[in-house]
Amino acid sequence: xxxxxxxxxxLSFLFVAGSIAVDERFGVAQAQAPARTTPPAATTPAPLPxxxxxxxxxxxxxxxxxxxxxxxxxxxxxxxxxxAIGYYPRGCLSGGVPLPVTGPTWQVMRVSRNRNxxxxxxxxxxxxxxxxxxKATGWKGILIGDLSQPRGGPLPYGHTSHxxxxxxxxWFMPMPARVLSNDERDKLAFVNLVAEDWxxxxxxxxTPQHVNFIKTAAEQPEVERVLVNAAIKQExxxxxxxxxxxxxxxxxxxxxxxxxxxLKCPADSPICRAQPPVGGEDGCDKKALEFWxxxxxxxxxxxTTPAKPPRQITMADLPPACKDVLAxxxxxxxxxxxx
Numbered sequence: 001x002x003x004x005x006x007x008x009x010x011l012s013f014l015f016v017a018g019s020i021a022v023d024e025r026f027g028v029a030q031a032q033a034p035a036r037t038t039p040p041a042a043t044t045p046a047p048l049p050x051x052x053x054x055x056x057x058x059x060x061x062x063x064x065x066x067x068x069x070x071x072x073x074x075x076x077x078x079x080x081x082x083x084a085i086g087y088y089p090r091g092c093l094s095g096g097v098p099l100p101v102t103g104p105t106w107q108v109m110r111v112s113r114n115r116n117x118x119x120x121x122x123x124x125x126x127x128x129x130x131x132x133x134x135k136a137t138g139w140k141g142i143l144i145g146d147l148s149q150p151r152g153g154p155l156p157y158g159h160t161s162h163x164x165x166x167x168x169x170x171w172f173m174p175m176p177a178r179v180l181s182n183d184e185r186d187k188l189a190f191v192n193l194v195a196e197d198w199x200x201x202x203x204x205x206x207t208p209q210h211v212n213f214i215k216t217a218a219e220q221p222e223v224e225r226v227l228v229n230a231a232i233k234q235e236x237x238x239x240x241x242x243x244x245x246x247x248x249x250x251x252x253x254x255x256x257x258x259x260x261x262x263l264k265c266p267a268d269s270p271i272c273r274a275q276p277p278v279g280g281e282d283g284c285d286k287k288a289l290e291f292w293x294x295x296x297x298x299x300x301x302x303x304t305t306p307a308k309p310p311r312q313i314t315m316a317d318l319p320p321a322c323k324d325v326l327a328x329x330x331x332x333x334x335x336x337x338x339x
Contacts, residue, residue, distance in 0.1 A: 066312035070326055071153030075114060078151055078328035084119045084164040084266060085152070085321050087273040090313075092322035093152030093165035097123050098333055101185075105130040105141035107175055109185045115146040115155070119165035121266045122147060125222055126168065129261075133170075136216045137209040140177050145169030145258055151325050154313045164272060166263040170217070172210055173257075190257035194231045199293050201235055211239060217261050218245035224275055227252040227260035230292030237284035247282045251292050271321060 071092070082095035096117040101108040106126065108116045118126075126144065134141050148165045149155060161167050173191050180188070193210065195202045214236065218226045228236075230251035240246055252260070265272035281288075291297065315323055 064314070066154070067315050067318060067322075068154040068156045068313065070315070071149055071151055072156045074149070074151045074326065074330070076150050076330035076333060077117060078325050079331045080325075080328055082120050082268070084166050084269040084272040085325065086164055086271065086319040088161040088164055088167060088262060088275065090318060091152060091164035091273070092318060092325045093117065093119060093148055093150075093163075094321070094325045094328075095331070096148065096150050096152065096165055098150075099123050099126055099144065099147060102179055103127065103130065103141075105134045105175070106144050107141065107180055107185065108144045109171065109188065110145060111182050111185050113146065115149055115162070116144075117150045117152075117165065118147040118168065119263075119266060119269070121222065122166055122168060122263055125220065125261075125263060129217060129220060133213055133216050134175075136212040137174070139174035139209070141175035143171040143173050143175050145171060153318070153322065153326070161260075161262070166265070166272075168261050169258045170261060171258045172205075172213070192256050194229050194256040198298055199231060201231055206235070211236065214249060214259060215240075215243075215245060217259060218248045222263050223248060223261060224264045225250055225260075225262040225278075227255050227262070229254065229256040230289065232256070233283065233292075234289055237282075237289070242282055242284065246284070247278045247280075250278070250283055251289070271319060 077096035077098075078094055080095050082097060083093075085092050085094060097120050099106075099108060099116045099118065099122075101111050101116060130142050130144075133139070145168070146155075146159065146162055147168045148162050152163050152165050154163060159167075171190065172193055191205050193201055193206045210232075214226060214228065214232070217223060226249045228249055228251060232255070233249060233251040236246060236249060262275070265274045283289075315326070
């Protein structure tokens with residue numbers, strides 16, 4: 001009931017445990033593709049979620065409640081050493097650090113969600129990447145979407161991953177020259193780079209600067225994956241001559257209005273579960289790309305029977321250390337300074 005329906009590649013997916021299997025190559029949910037929808041080039045943002053419910057602090061209540069509600073109720077990070085715990089779609093974050101919502105070459109969007117938290121390695125990456133991206137594209141800076149919640153964990157809507165403080169969404173939109181208000185950051189529409197047929201790029205919104213933007217992200221040594229829409233991956237394969245960084249860029253549902261950057265497990269996080277490497281393939285072979293433009297993906301048959309309600313993720317589905325993260329005292333943080 002607090003889960004938003006993610007607009008993914010013009011398809012709607014509900015990402016929750018019990019109805020999905022984790023694709024080890026990408027670390028994101030693999031699901032059957034439901035009916036296609038066609039959003040306009042500028043996607044109108046969904047309304048803000050309702051207020052977070054009060055949760056009784058009892059052991060029995062915590063064991064039975066969906067983990068997404070327990071983690072969403074924590075508005076501050078835990079005390080303790082910063083660590084990414086578990087796998088990207090099954091984990092949590094100890095000692096999370098906030099990214100300041102406004103920096104010299106970045107602005108955080110959707111600030112009311114309180115998802116500008118990450119492992120220190122992710123914060124350092126964004127502070128380093130934003131001026132590099134600005135220089136590579138000629139933009140003033142970048143617009144940053146969701147990182148993680150203060151203690152990571154499953155989110156009440158919008159993502160299956162983003163749980164261990166190592167994932168971040170970055171918009172395909174230049175940062176404006178002025179500082180946006182919080183209201184503007186919550187309501188500004190995305191820009192879709194993909195044409196209505198979902199098989200090619202939209203020449204009205206796609207620019208060569210977007211190639212440089214993606215390339216700059218993928219070239220960073222700490223980056224494990226950069227997820228993009230399949231039409232974007234197809235174009236990169238066409239214009240680039242098989243550079244090493246292209247193997248990190250992988251197609252996935254959605255990602256027509258942002259890149260999803262995922263970092264490698266940091267050295268200080270021994271129970272962070274690493275994602276399998278992509279190997280020597282660059283993902284540009286015809287067979288690998290054909291799937292994404294097949295009727296199975298773009299025009300799947302409508303289900304004849306209502307879908308079975310999925311099982312919610314509970315604390316038992318997460319690493320045991322996540323219980324300690326959830327129960328830990330809060331650390332007071334100066335959001336403006338990020339410490």
